[in-house]
Amino acid sequence: MITVLTGGTGGAKFVDGLRRILPPQELTIIVNTGDDHDWWGLYVSPDIDSITYVLAGILSPERGWGVRGDTFHCLQAMKALGEPDWFSVGDRDLATHLLRSQLLSQGRTLTEATRLIAEKLGVRSRVLPMSDQRVETRIEKPAGELSFEEYFVKRRYQDPVKSVRFAGASESKPAPGALEAIIKTDSILIAPSNPITSIGPILAVPGIREALRETAARVVAVSPIIGNAAVSGPAARLMASQNLPASIAGIADSYADFLDTLIVHDSDAETAQALSSIGVEFASTDILMRTTEDRLRIANSALVCALPDNAAVKVAS
Amino acid sequence: MITVLTGGTGGAKFVDGLRRILPPQELTIIVNTGDDHDWWGLYVSPDIDSITYVLAGILSPERGWGVRGDTFHCLQAMKALGEPDWFSVGDRDLATHLLRSQLLSQGRTLTEATRLIAEKLGVRSRVLPMSDQRVETRIEKPAGELSFEEYFVKRRYQDPVKSVRFAGASESKPAPGALEAIIKTDSILIAPSNPITSIGPILAVPGIREALRETAARVVAVSPIIGNAAVSGPAARLMASQNLPASIAGIADSYADFLDTLIVHDSDAETAQALSSIGVEFASTDILMRTTEDRLRIANSALVCALPDNAAVKVAS
Numbered sequence: 001m002i003t004v005l006t007g008g009t010g011g012a013k014f015v016d017g018l019r020r021i022l023p024p025q026e027l028t029i030i031v032n033t034g035d036d037h038d039w040w041g042l043y044v045s046p047d048i049d050s051i052t053y054v055l056a057g058i059l060s061p062e063r064g065w066g067v068r069g070d071t072f073h074c075l076q077a078m079k080a081l082g083e084p085d086w087f088s089v090g091d092r093d094l095a096t097h098l099l100r101s102q103l104l105s106q107g108r109t110l111t112e113a114t115r116l117i118a119e120k121l122g123v124r125s126r127v128l129p130m131s132d133q134r135v136e137t138r139i140e141k142p143a144g145e146l147s148f149e150e151y152f153v154k155r156r157y158q159d160p161v162k163s164v165r166f167a168g169a170s171e172s173k174p175a176p177g178a179l180e181a182i183i184k185t186d187s188i189l190i191a192p193s194n195p196i197t198s199i200g201p202i203l204a205v206p207g208i209r210e211a212l213r214e215t216a217a218r219v220v221a222v223s224p225i226i227g228n229a230a231v232s233g234p235a236a237r238l239m240a241s242q243n244l245p246a247s248i249a250g251i252a253d254s255y256a257d258f259l260d261t262l263i264v265h266d267s268d269a270e271t272a273q274a275l276s277s278i279g280v281e282f283a284s285t286d287i288l289m290r291t292t293e294d295r296l297r298i299a300n301s302a303l304v305c306a307l308p309d310n311a312a313v314k315v316a317s
Numbered sequence: 318m319i320t321v322l323t324g325g326t327g328g329a330k331f332v333d334g335l336r337r338i339l340p341p342q343e344l345t346i347i348v349n350t351g352d353d354h355d356w357w358g359l360y361v362s363p364d365i366d367s368i369t370y371v372l373a374g375i376l377s378p379e380r381g382w383g384v385r386g387d388t389f390h391c392l393q394a395m396k397a398l399g400e401p402d403w404f405s406v407g408d409r410d411l412a413t414h415l416l417r418s419q420l421l422s423q424g425r426t427l428t429e430a431t432r433l434i435a436e437k438l439g440v441r442s443r444v445l446p447m448s449d450q451r452v453e454t455r456i457e458k459p460a461g462e463l464s465f466e467e468y469f470v471k472r473r474y475q476d477p478v479k480s481v482r483f484a485g486a487s488e489s490k491p492a493p494g495a496l497e498a499i500i501k502t503d504s505i506l507i508a509p510s511n512p513i514t515s516i517g518p519i520l521a522v523p524g525i526r527e528a529l530r531e532t533a534a535r536v537v538a539v540s541p542i543i544g545n546a547a548v549s550g551p552a553a554r555l556m557a558s559q560n561l562p563a564s565i566a567g568i569a570d571s572y573a574d575f576l577d578t579l580i581v582h583d584s585d586a587e588t589a590q591a592l593s594s595i596g597v598e599f600a601s602t603d604i605l606m607r608t609t610e611d612r613l614r615i616a617n618s619a620l621v622c623a624l625p626d627n628a629a630v631k632v633a634s
Binding site: 074094095098101121 | 395397407408410
């Protein structure tokens, strides 16, 4: 059994590699829900959608979010009605939001709604939200606050960031099955996701970080940072806002209390050697995910680090 | 000022003729909301949508409902998710339902939501729901009951009908402005709509029928029946369920307490002469609406009957 913690587009790419290698029933994905937001009156869960779609084989490869080949006619009509259109929802994607919103309004939990939708789309891996309670990632600016999607999508992460908080986290509980998936698993993979706003919210749910420290499973992360820059998105800037160096040292620091191995880019191998004193092992490969082959290679590297004795895992050619 | 009572596809065609002749600000449309229903968790108002779209010039001319050139990708995705797909909602059409549902959930009335959406779509005529309260047309079968859309769309009006009732009607009130639009107007036109399930719900709202009896304005209806058959839909069958003859006599009977003139098909002119004793005047023309020219001709006929002294109304060539 493999348990993955993930969020964002890098996470979805990593999971795409894993799903091409592992039997689906051996994979549990614990997904960030700090980006969840109300859109046109519907409950939208961007990271759960991306993971569900990638596992169903329908994630748009060009966009990295939403449904392959989707159209945006409802979005255009909403714009014509004067409604906000900065968050792109495709017409097929909309069906997911409609169904989830209905299930939640009927009293189902987010875990149940996520499972039902994944089943309908033929997903056989387990997709778990980090929590059934609402935990909202809030980006605090020098003046005012933004939701994560306002910061990331609407304002294209151009605002200066003072700090990041996870509203509701202290009252939240891990989703049913999430702690067990961390404790009773063979290994845990942390996707190359933003440590502050993709993995950070998951770690902010009381009990999850403790379970990661306690588990006997190996914990392997793939760095979302190469040199001093994020592979994509605002990770470097957000790390700086938390007084973390935007480097593999900052990633290792974020996860130091539970991480066994950090997989870094080949160009960071020397930097990694100098960090050997902090109690984290390092492995290096080309961690840029441009092609399916890249995704397979990185997924394999992570599995080899996480399951050193597992002969069933073969490095993809 | 012209006030129209309408519902269904025949009503939308008739209003299309009127909007091509009259200045928009002279037209008030009171619309059946007995077909309104919850669909995928959204509030859908089929007749208000058709009237709003036809006034905005975006009603699909092929289908007679929904938005011109619309796609159905969300519907296909909902079907793939195992959700009901018997009520067709286009992707652009969905924007209207999303916005209306949001406005209602924010505490706006149906009248306000209808006005806001119509304004956004550039409609300058006034579109009024018959009521802000929920009045549901229920089709009673020998065993069990159906909503109107279940009867009409899902089961294609094949079920035997015992009776028709308007649930909630006795507790409903006319929408703000509706009674005034009947009392203080130059004339009232009843569209060639189903008298039982399109005009019937409007007349079931307490106060509306009384206002039609009291108004000094002329009341002119266009028959939805030619000979013994409805031009389209289940009008004939539903009239029979109410012990009304499926003929122009049945239409005249339905509206006898307030109607001045009934416009019938040329082929019914002889039948009309034999009915002269019931206190309704008759006029005849070709009332089949296949082309835009047909719609203009019938709208003009209605206006000529309703406004006999109004020289500004010209019969379209």
